[in-house]
Amino acid sequence: MNSSVGIHQFMPDKVWKWKVLEQKVAHVLSLHDYQEIRLSVLQDYGVIHQGITALMQKDEAHQATEGIVNLSQPNGDLSLLTLRPEGTISVLHHTAKIIGDKDVHRFYYLGPMFRKENGNAPREFHQLGVELLGSDSVISENEVISLGIKICQNLGLKDVHLHLNSFGCNACRPAFFEDMKNYLQKHETELCSGCFHQLYTNPFADTTCNGESCTAAISRGPKILDYLCPKCRNNFARVKKIQANLAHQYIVNPRVNKNFAYYNETVFDFVIKQNGMDLVIGGGGRYDYLSQMITGKNIPAVGFYLNIDRIFESMERRELFTPLDKSFSVYIASQSDDLEMMMLQIAQELHENNIKTVLSTDKHAIEEDIALALKANCELLVVIREENVREGKILMRNLVKEHQDYITLHEITEEILLARKSLNKD
Numbered sequence: 001m002n003s004s005v006g007i008h009q010f011m012p013d014k015v016w017k018w019k020v021l022e023q024k025v026a027h028v029l030s031l032h033d034y035q036e037i038r039l040s041v042l043q044d045y046g047v048i049h050q051g052i053t054a055l056m057q058k059d060e061a062h063q064a065t066e067g068i069v070n071l072s073q074p075n076g077d078l079s080l081l082t083l084r085p086e087g088t089i090s091v092l093h094h095t096a097k098i099i100g101d102k103d104v105h106r107f108y109y110l111g112p113m114f115r116k117e118n119g120n121a122p123r124e125f126h127q128l129g130v131e132l133l134g135s136d137s138v139i140s141e142n143e144v145i146s147l148g149i150k151i152c153q154n155l156g157l158k159d160v161h162l163h164l165n166s167f168g169c170n171a172c173r174p175a176f177f178e179d180m181k182n183y184l185q186k187h188e189t190e191l192c193s194g195c196f197h198q199l200y201t202n203p204f205a206d207t208t209c210n211g212e213s214c215t216a217a218i219s220r221g222p223k224i225l226d227y228l229c230p231k232c233r234n235n236f237a238r239v240k241k242i243q244a245n246l247a248h249q250y251i252v253n254p255r256v257n258k259n260f261a262y263y264n265e266t267v268f269d270f271v272i273k274q275n276g277m278d279l280v281i282g283g284g285g286r287y288d289y290l291s292q293m294i295t296g297k298n299i300p301a302v303g304f305y306l307n308i309d310r311i312f313e314s315m316e317r318r319e320l321f322t323p324l325d326k327s328f329s330v331y332i333a334s335q336s337d338d339l340e341m342m343m344l345q346i347a348q349e350l351h352e353n354n355i356k357t358v359l360s361t362d363k364h365a366i367e368e369d370i371a372l373a374l375k376a377n378c379e380l381l382v383v384i385r386e387e388n389v390r391e392g393k394i395l396m397r398n399l400v401k402e403h404q405d406y407i408t409l410h411e412i413t414e415e416i417l418l419a420r421k422s423l424n425k426d
């Protein structure tokens with residue numbers, strides 16, 4: 001799968017792997033009492049626009065909303081539809097409607113999201129979103145971070161580790177913002193214009209620029225961790241301590257940045273190694289202020305996303321998908337006209353016994369039926385011929401043991417179950 005291609009189609013050789021991945025993810029989430037939400041792929045443009053821009057400066061808001069995939073040109077009309085670029089906003093609106101005093105809700109959603117980047121064609125990508133809503137305690141942060149680690153480990157990505165940072169709170173980060181702006185102005189010549197403008201509008205922006213001069217200038221600049229108030233510093237210390245006690249590897253990385261500016265306090269990335277380099281496969285953080293801005297209700301929350309496309313690619317690269325046990329199956333062929341009814345009846349009876357069948361679509365000579373049955377990976381071939389049926393029998397060929405027999409019509413299922421048993425396929 002090429003991530004630069006905007007549209008994804010998965011054929012059966014990939015779909016079974018997607019199902020394995022999805023089942024493993026759902027299993028871990030259900031053990032932690034997270035409930036699935038199935039969001040509409042179509043969203044109201046106005047709602048998404050308001051949600052994404054709620055906590056942004058004007059310049060940044062313009063940039064962020066350019067990535068939204070609308071179904072027609074908006075021309076300032078906010079009543080249009082959009083393909084969902086993310087899920088948190090919808091989940092907050094839903095939660096605001098149902099949440100009661102002291103309620104805590106745990107939700108997740110998994111599916112395609114759509115965004116445009118740098119004016120390119122819309123890109124489809126798959127994302128798992130997990131949200132814990134209604135709690136501002138550090139316990140929730142640790143629950144959510146641990147859950148993300150657990151999911152990655154359960155998928156076989158054992159080297160997953162954390163990059164942690166804190167974005168502070170409304171009490172402590174304004175001082176950081178101000179110092180950062182002063183610093184940027186003083187060092188404007190050392191930064192490319194992309195870095196300067198992105199960081200000037202959002203000091204937490206992930207510039208993705210690797211320019212030497214930019215990197216050096218930014219690393220010498222003010223760091224939010226030096227500005228944390230006692231509450232934020234204490235909470236961050238508790239997150240680190242608990243994650244360390246859980247034997248989760250972490251590093252404090254002041255470069256964990258988020259383009260969605262709505263995060264506060266703990267932010268994190270889930271990182272694995274690929275070709276010796278760090279590969280971010282997900283991340284998240286606390287977003288206590290967002291709900292108030294977009295729903296009018298104060299709902300402290302913490303959540304994360306996993307980049308399922310990246311995880312899928314890594315799992316394929318590491319050969320972490322093991323084929324499911326191939327199920328026993330029977331090829332049913334008829335060599336006479338007017339016996340389709342019987343084919344279907346035999347198939348139905350076998351299905352009731354959880355035996356998979358493949359039906360021949362035409363009349364063939366026996367050699368050809370054998371070849372087709374082998375090609376379809378079947379262990380048994382049943383051939384219905386008029387002259388045999390008249391004598392109350394049909395032909396059953398064991399394709400594994402390469403022998404055949406006539407079996408009586410009223411014992412077809414029993415004989416097939418016996419054959420399955422002899423092949424150790426129950």
Ligand SMILES: [Zn+2]
Nearest residue numbers: 169172229232
């Ligand atoms: Zn603070």
Ligand SMILES: [Zn+2]
Nearest residue numbers: 192195209214
């Ligand atoms: Zn730069």
